[in-house]
Amino acid sequence: MSARPVAIVGVGQTHHKSRRLDVSFGGLVREAVFRALDDAQMTMADIDAVVLGKAPDLFEGVMKPELYLSDALGAVGKPMFRVHTAGSVGGTTGIVAASHIQAGKHRRVLAVAFEKQSEGNAQFALGSGKGGSLGAGGAFAPFIRAYIHRSRAPEHIGWKVAVKDRLNALKNPYAHLKIADISIEKVKASPMMWEPIRFLESCPSSDGACAVVLTDEAGGNEAAAAGRPPAWILGTSSRSEPPSFPGRDPVRPAAAIQCSDDIYAQAGITDPRRQIDTAELYVPFSWHEAIWLEAHGLADEGDGWKLIDDGTTALDGSLPINPSGGVLSSNPIGASGLLRFAEAANQVRGAAGEHQVDGAKVAIAQAYGANSQYFSMWAVASSLQPFD
Amino acid sequence: MTSRDIAVVGWAHTPLVRHTEQSETRMLMDVITAAITPLGLTRADIDFTCLGSCDYITGQAFSFVSNLDAIGAWPPKRDSHVEMDGAWALYEAWLRLQEGDIEIAVVTGSGRSSTGDPSLIYPMEMDPYFLAPLGADPVTFAALQARALIDAGIASERAMAEVAVRSRGKGDVDTLLAGDYVREPLRRHDLPPITDGAAAMVLAVGDRARHLVEHPAYITGFDHRTECHNPSFRSLTDSPSTRIAAAAAGRGDGPIEVAELQAAFTHEELLLRSVLELGDDVVVNASGGALAANPIMASGLCRIGHAADHILGGGHRALAHSTSGPCLQQNLICILEGTPAEMTA
Numbered sequence: 229m230s231a232r233p234v235a236i237v238g239v240g241q242t243h244h245k246s247r248r249l250d251v252s253f254g255g256l257v258r259e260a261v262f263r264a265l266d267d268a269q270m271t272m273a274d275i276d277a278v279v280l281g282k283a284p285d286l287f288e289g290v291m292k293p294e295l296y297l298s299d300a301l302g303a304v305g306k307p308m309f310r311v312h313t314a315g316s317v318g319g320t321t322g323i324v325a326a327s328h329i330q331a332g333k334h335r336r337v338l339a340v341a342f343e344k345q346s347e348g349n350a351q352f353a354l355g356s357g358k359g360g361s362l363g364a365g366g367a368f369a370p371f372i373r374a375y376i377h378r379s380r381a382p383e384h385i386g387w388k389v390a391v392k393d394r395l396n397a398l399k400n401p402y403a404h405l406k407i408a409d410i411s412i413e414k415v416k417a418s419p420m421m422w423e424p425i426r427f428l429e430s431c432p433s434s435d436g437a438c439a440v441v442l443t444d445e446a447g448g449n450e451a452a453a454a455g456r457p458p459a460w461i462l463g464t465s466s467r468s469e470p471p472s473f474p475g476r477d478p479v480r481p482a483a484a485i486q487c488s489d490d491i492y493a494q495a496g497i498t499d500p501r502r503q504i505d506t507a508e509l510y511v512p513f514s515w516h517e518a519i520w521l522e523a524h525g526l527a528d529e530g531d532g533w534k535l536i537d538d539g540t541t542a543l544d545g546s547l548p549i550n551p552s553g554g555v556l557s558s559n560p561i562g563a564s565g566l567l568r569f570a571e572a573a574n575q576v577r578g579a580a581g582e583h584q585v586d587g588a589k590v591a592i593a594q595a596y597g598a599n600s601q602y603f604s605m606w607a608v609a610s611s612l613q614p615f616d
Numbered sequence: 617m618t619s620r621d622i623a624v625v626g627w628a629h630t631p632l633v634r635h636t637e638q639s640e641t642r643m644l645m646d647v648i649t650a651a652i653t654p655l656g657l658t659r660a661d662i663d664f665t666c667l668g669s670c671d672y673i674t675g676q677a678f679s680f681v682s683n684l685d686a687i688g689a690w691p692p693k694r695d696s697h698v699e700m701d702g703a704w705a706l707y708e709a710w711l712r713l714q715e716g717d718i719e720i721a722v723v724t725g726s727g728r729s730s731t732g733d734p735s736l737i738y739p740m741e742m743d744p745y746f747l748a749p750l751g752a753d754p755v756t757f758a759a760l761q762a763r764a765l766i767d768a769g770i771a772s773e774r775a776m777a778e779v780a781v782r783s784r785g786k787g788d789v790d791t792l793l794a795g796d797y798v799r800e801p802l803r804r805h806d807l808p809p810i811t812d813g814a815a816a817m818v819l820a821v822g823d824r825a826r827h828l829v830e831h832p833a834y835i836t837g838f839d840h841r842t843e844c845h846n847p848s849f850r851s852l853t854d855s856p857s858t859r860i861a862a863a864a865a866g867r868g869d870g871p872i873e874v875a876e877l878q879a880a881f882t883h884e885e886l887l888l889r890s891v892l893e894l895g896d897d898v899v900v901n902a903s904g905g906a907l908a909a910n911p912i913m914a915s916g917l918c919r920i921g922h923a924a925d926h927i928l929g930g931g932h933r934a935l936a937h938s939t940s941g942p943c944l945q946q947n948l949i950c951i952l953e954g955t956p957a958e959m960t961a
Contacts, residue, residue, distance in 0.1 A: 231715035252745060284677035285699065290748070291672040291741040292699060295941040298842045305860060308842040308946065309708070312671075312699040314678055320696055324708060331714035353677045468665075468695035470684045483692035598681045602695075 231330035233612055235448025235458035236573040238268025238441030244404035244558040247346040248435035253293060254300030257342050257437045260563075261301060264338070264439035267579075269456070272302030275441070276334035281311040281321030281341040282562030283597075286353040288344050301340060314597030315510065316466070317341065318438065318565025319604030323464045325442050326606070335444050341567075342437035343560035350433050350561065362422075365430055365513060367599060369422035371478045372515040376424065378479065381518065381533035383424060387415040389514035390429045390556060392542050397553025399543075399582035404434045404558040429514035429556075436560030438567045459573035462590075462607040462614075463494030469601050478600040480523055487603040488524035491592065495607040496615055500525045503615065504607075505588040506548045506575050508568035510595045512555045517541065520594060521549070524605075543583065551575065551583040565595025569606055576610045589614050621956045622713050623825040623832030624928070626655050627817040627921040632909035635730035636812045640674060643814040644686035644726055651816040652722065655828050659688035663718035666696045668705035668725040669913050672737050687722070694718070701725050702815055702917030703878075703938035703948050709819050710838055719824045725914030726814035734810065742942065743845055755807060757847055757942045759799035762883040764852040766801060770890055773801055776882035780805040783882075783907040808880035813911030815918050833927035833934075833952040837865030840938075840948035847943045855891045858937070858947040862892055865949040867935060874899045874926040874934040876919035880906040884944060888937060892949075916940075920950050927952045 240263025242248070248256055265271060278301050280294045290296065294310040301308070313320040318341040325339035351363045375381070394410040397403035407414075410428070418427035443451075448458040467483035467490070469476055476482065488500070497503045509520045521532035526547065535541050541549040550556070552571040555564050572593035574580045580588075594605045628650035630636075630643045644667075652658065665687045671679050680697045687693060694712075698704050702725020709721035735753035742748040765771035777792040784805075792805045818828075825832040841857035841864075844850045862868075875898050879885035885901065894900060901907075903922040906915050916938025923936035931954060938948040 231717070284671050286671060286677040288744075289740060290744045291737065292670070292940070293744075295741055295842075295945055296743045296845045298845050298945070303842050304844050305841060305856070307840050309704065309840075310699045311696065312680070313695075313697050314681060324696065324711075327708070327711045327715065331711040333711060333714075466694055466696060467692040468684055468689050469692040470689050471682055473690070475690065481692075482690075486692050598678060601681065601684065 232332055233445040233448065234326045234329045234461040235443050235445065235451065236440055236608065237443050237447060237451040237456065237458045238264040238270065239570045239574050240264030240267060241402050241438045241567060241570065242436045243402050244434040244436035244560055246432065246434065248344065253290065253344055254297060256344055256435065257297060257340055258300055260437035260439040261338065261340060264441050268441040270336070270441060274336055275302060275306065275338045276336050277307040277328055278303040278338045278340065279309045279311060279321050279325040281317040281566065282343055283312065283315065283317055284353055287350055288347040313602045313604065315561060316565055316595040316597035316602040316604040318563050318567060319569055319593065319595030320466055321566050322440060322569040322606060323466055323604055326461055326464055329442055329444050335447060337442045339440045339442060339566060340437065341563040341565065343562040344435045345433045345560065346435050365422040365425055368513055369425055371600065372424060372513065374479045375515060375519050379530045379533055384412065385518060385533045385536050386424065386429050386514035387412050388536050389511065389517045390415045393550050393554045393556040396543055396551050396583055397557035400553050402558065403553045404432050425513050431512040431555045431559040434558050434560040436558060436563050438563045438570050440566060440570050440573065457577045457610060459576045459608040460612045462609050463491035464606045465490035466604040471599055471601060479519060480529070481600050483601060483603045484520070484523035484596065487605050491605050491607045497607065501547065504590050504592055506551060506585040506591045508550055508552060508554065508571045508593045510555055510565065510568060511550060512559065514556065517549055524594065548585045551580065551585055565604065568593040568595055573608050576608050621822045621834065622710055623820060623834045624924040624952065625818050625820045625825050625828045625832055627651050627815060627924060629815040629914065629918055629921065630813045632811050632813040632911050634810060636728065640669065640679065640726045640728060640814065641682045641686050644683050644724055647814045647816045648686055648722060648724065651818050655818060657720065661720055662693065662722045664694045664709060664712050664721040666698065666705040666708045666721065666723045668698045668700050668702035668917065669727060670699055672740060673727040673729060673732065673912055675732055701938050701940060702914050703920055704840065706817060706917060706920060707838055707840060707948065710835055713819060713821050719821050721819040722816060723819070724814060724816045725917035727911055727913035728812040729810045729912045730812050747846065754942065755799050755802060758881045759802045760847060761852040761943045762801050762881065765883050765887055768853040770853055771883040771886040775886055776806050779882040779885050780907060783901055783904050785904065802881065806882040808906050808910035811909045811911045813909065813914055815914040815921060817917060817921060829928060831928050831930050831954055833924035834956045835950060836953045836956065837951035839864035840946065842946040845941065845945060852943055855887055855944050855947060858888060858891045858949065861947055861949040865951045867892065867949065867951060870933050872898050872933055872935045873931055874902065874923060876901055876903060876905065876923045877937045878906050878916045878919050878939050880910055882907065916948065923952050927954050
């Protein structure tokens, strides 16, 4: 790629909760933005352009809220761009922000994503207000059943993912769900929602925001010289596929496979399992961890569940997945993708705090949306040539 | 390849009508085919797609998802979607092509305004705490701006009627001025029509563009800016975001022959002409503009399309404008030229 290098020099997020009644929409996004700007040692005046992502406006009942948020985001007099690619939107927000720098159009870009789900009824909006909405769990349960059927995975795999991500969340000060006494028994005893997904294997509905400051090669080098290690983007990609036709496989989506193949090619990753130190993958329901491990080449087809069973994907394993606690622990839908991208960046910056993966140098992040159709990913590293 | 070597090589729009029974996906199916077929391209040649549409216009969350059927996303495509006019989808594609690894992008804008009530929908794009509860519709906010422009001497009811007559190519000013106000000082002729429609545009880089058409419409400048949201906190007789975007896009680097402005209300054209310093020598909205047909979410992309037509037909320099938000809150300027800038230099 002839595109210019991009560095992530600031990351911020809100404390995610079911209801952030203490803040307005503007207050919510500013909480994340100021943390990201502080992290980057910048102010709003340093930012050249803002990219805002969120899932359907029907979630909150505010149409094109970036118009109203222009003031709160310090965007007056600047470009303000709005992305919406379903659940993958947070990831796409990061990718489009990076594109502004890769194209040489701007030097410092602020990516912001949020959802304030308590303002409306997400389940209602997911079904477009039409009756009989199954919600996301109802839509994805058949894919999970198909995965289990094909891989012959034992039923406790989903419970193990739930326990792992909830334990990781206890180490993340911003996580929404903190269940200190989480255990396999507790997950197993929780109500069945959509066979085989139980309540504690499901994501919450959160209010929250995430912000990332991206800059060019010079900006990244300046941050590094000042003792604030940046995360360097090695590759970005998005892929979409149509809603429904006999040729598509939602258990192993072609768009997911091509999306990771694309970032691996850009990043020079030929052996993902060995070269990637940690990954933040969009896992709204426990079993998706196994599904994405396989789709993204981190495990052979049919073997993803084994990496969960043997502890490989635990925080102290050799390939920790979702050290932040993931979507299972915090899910402001429109921001969930950018949270994955931001957490991956923090891992390679060595800035992940208590849920830091020791020595992480290369990380990938993924977000997906709609009926497993929209995929966005990036690969980040502690340097531009991490494999030399 | 340089950032100045990306060109519009073709575009198409559906019939722009008061109401269609076709779904948005169906409209996009036809209009993408209409844009790529004359170029000898198929959907397999498209490296990147970016669609612009709005859930609230469609009345459904995730409304754009089914539009993936129209782009033929199998095998899966590099793809994005903006909750903005297709003009901004073009902006994202223009950035994406500058990364240098791909050659052809298709962008769309689509919307069916006829299925909803604008006076109920648009208040929901206002500040949810202070403005949305007022329930004021776009015509009300536009009337406030028209009044300010008349008071400032930038517009007059007669000049506004003249814009309407010229844009629609029918009626006479005196008859129009005898009509009743909808919201004083706006009369029915000052308002845009409700229009269903979609547009699709093809972008290509470098030699690929030159092989596809004789006169590619090179995008030599592209910028957009936003302003403070609340109309009562800004001067309604100016459009600083338009001015900044125009300067950043290089509006002043040479004479403009043709301008297409997304002025849905007559007074907006008068303000934009004044801010962009477009004299009588510039042909403005020869297409009829948004006053003749206003397919929401495609209206701005149509402006860029009509400006591109001037270059594709052998013209030298054209300007296109798109806008979003109350009283021209957010504005985009695209400069199209017959030669990529470094070749002129």
